[in-house]
Amino acid sequence: MKIVADRNIPYIADAVRPLGEVVLLPGDAISAETVKDADIILTRTRTRCNASLLGRSTCSFIGTATIGTDHIDLDYCRERGITVANAPGCNAPAVAQYVLSAIRAFLPPEEALAGKRLGIIGVGNVGTILNRWALGLGMTTILNDPPRQENGDTTYIYSTLEEIAAESDFISIHTPYSKTGPHSTRHLLNSEFLSAVRRRPLIINAARGPVADTQALKTALSRNLISGVAIDCWENEPDIDLELLSEAFVATPHIAGYSNEGKIRATRMVLDALAGHLQDHFGLDITAETLSAGLPAIGPIPETITEQQLGYDINADHIARNLPTPDAAVSRYFESLRNNYSLRPEPHI
Numbered sequence: 001m002k003i004v005a006d007r008n009i010p011y012i013a014d015a016v017r018p019l020g021e022v023v024l025l026p027g028d029a030i031s032a033e034t035v036k037d038a039d040i041i042l043t044r045t046r047t048r049c050n051a052s053l054l055g056r057s058t059c060s061f062i063g064t065a066t067i068g069t070d071h072i073d074l075d076y077c078r079e080r081g082i083t084v085a086n087a088p089g090c091n092a093p094a095v096a097q098y099v100l101s102a103i104r105a106f107l108p109p110e111e112a113l114a115g116k117r118l119g120i121i122g123v124g125n126v127g128t129i130l131n132r133w134a135l136g137l138g139m140t141t142i143l144n145d146p147p148r149q150e151n152g153d154t155t156y157i158y159s160t161l162e163e164i165a166a167e168s169d170f171i172s173i174h175t176p177y178s179k180t181g182p183h184s185t186r187h188l189l190n191s192e193f194l195s196a197v198r199r200r201p202l203i204i205n206a207a208r209g210p211v212a213d214t215q216a217l218k219t220a221l222s223r224n225l226i227s228g229v230a231i232d233c234w235e236n237e238p239d240i241d242l243e244l245l246s247e248a249f250v251a252t253p254h255i256a257g258y259s260n261e262g263k264i265r266a267t268r269m270v271l272d273a274l275a276g277h278l279q280d281h282f283g284l285d286i287t288a289e290t291l292s293a294g295l296p297a298i299g300p301i302p303e304t305i306t307e308q309q310l311g312y313d314i315n316a317d318h319i320a321r322n323l324p325t326p327d328a329a330v331s332r333y334f335e336s337l338r339n340n341y342s343l344r345p346e347p348h349i
């Protein structure tokens with residue numbers, strides 16, 4: 001069996017080595033040539049898994065050690081009978097930590113988070129933890145999630161985007177990136193939305209770059225409609241908009257989810273799914289426990305946290321310092337910051 005894996009997935013190489021030939025590559029070097037005789041591809045967001053990558057490949061399973069799947073052409077994989085597994089919720093606590101740390105850094109030290117209003121767009125794995133922790137810190141939350149609402153979800157009272165715009169001091173988006181369908185999220189944060197804000201909110205995007213319109217964010221900043229932006233996910237990564245970079249209150253290189261625990265959960269989830277595929281597709285007698293045996297144990301996700309337990313200095317990850325020139329070097333720099341990131345601990349009790 002041949003397994004092609006992104007070399008930046010922690011613990012993966014040792015876990016899958018007993019299964020056969022393992023080829024470890026940087027995400028952007030996983031190519032049609034390298035996967036043509038692969039059975040299994042284990043990847044991250046840096047490899048676009050589409051017809052050009054997979055057209056000549058024998059691969060039957062793609063495991064992505066990420067929450068997001070927008071780098072994978074799911075329809076194509078379905079047509080080709082390629083099983084795709086992601087890692088739902090793996091780094092959701094890390095993203096919630098990122099958002100609350102951005103808010104903490106934005107407020108003057110003497111001002112508490114308690115009493116501030118946080119609008120959350122997308123109440124899935126990330127939005128749920130963020131909502132719970134924000135409520136625990138005494139914030140008021142305003143939640144928007146039309147797909148859940150339309151499915152009859154009554155866990156929360158949902159608000160409209162207009163209500164989020166009108167009532168929030170902070171607005172954080174946690175939807176997947178989708179270009180089509182009734183709930184497409186492309187440029188969900190656009191000029192119309194940003195013109196409807198009332199309380200000069202801080203806008204936070206740690207979801208995917210294209211869920212916010214870069215030009216509209218810059219215009220809203222210049223018109224003083226919003227107090228600032230905290231951007232972890234950018235349009236056209238890693239060729240990011242340098243104006244937005246210079247104007248952002250917090251600008252980070254897509255590391256909101258980069259916690260030690262998040263990476264371990266991601267690898268474990270991919271290995272769980274892989275074990276199922278090895279049983280079903282290859283008839284192998286192998287369990288998830290065997291594959292994950294070498295992974296460190298991690299503790300439970302806290303129900304609530306205090307401001308002190310956030311434990312993350314977000315300013316240390318700001319990318320605008322020591323910016324290289326010319327502009328082309330910025331994209332290499334962006335990727336090198338991600339590849340060499342020291343994984344941080346999530347909040348723990």
Ligand SMILES: NC(=O)c1ccc[n+]([C@@H]2O[C@H](COP(=O)([O-])OP(=O)(O)OC[C@H]3O[C@@H](n4cnc5c(N)ncnc54)[C@H](O)[C@@H]3O)[C@@H](O)[C@H]2O)c1
Pocket residue numbers: 067068069088089091092095121122123124125126127144145146147148174175176177183184185188206207208232233254255256257258
């Ligand atoms: N910056 C990072 O490092 C990082 C880390 C993890 C996840 N992410 C991104 O965050 C996204 C969300 O993660 P999650 O684990 O919460 O996903 P999830 O699938 O658990 O939840 C997403 C929620 O968004 C809702 N939604 C979809 N379309 C919507 C719309 N048009 N308006 C409002 N809500 C909508 C869905 O109904 C769902 O409840 C991921 O898809 C990924 O792209 C980024």
Ligand SMILES: O=C(O)[C@H](O)[C@H](O)COP(=O)(O)O
Pocket residue numbers: 044045046065066067068069091254256257258338
């Ligand atoms: O979707 C996700 O889980 C995140 O965006 C993830 O943190 C990105 O991780 P990477 O592809 O860099 O491993």
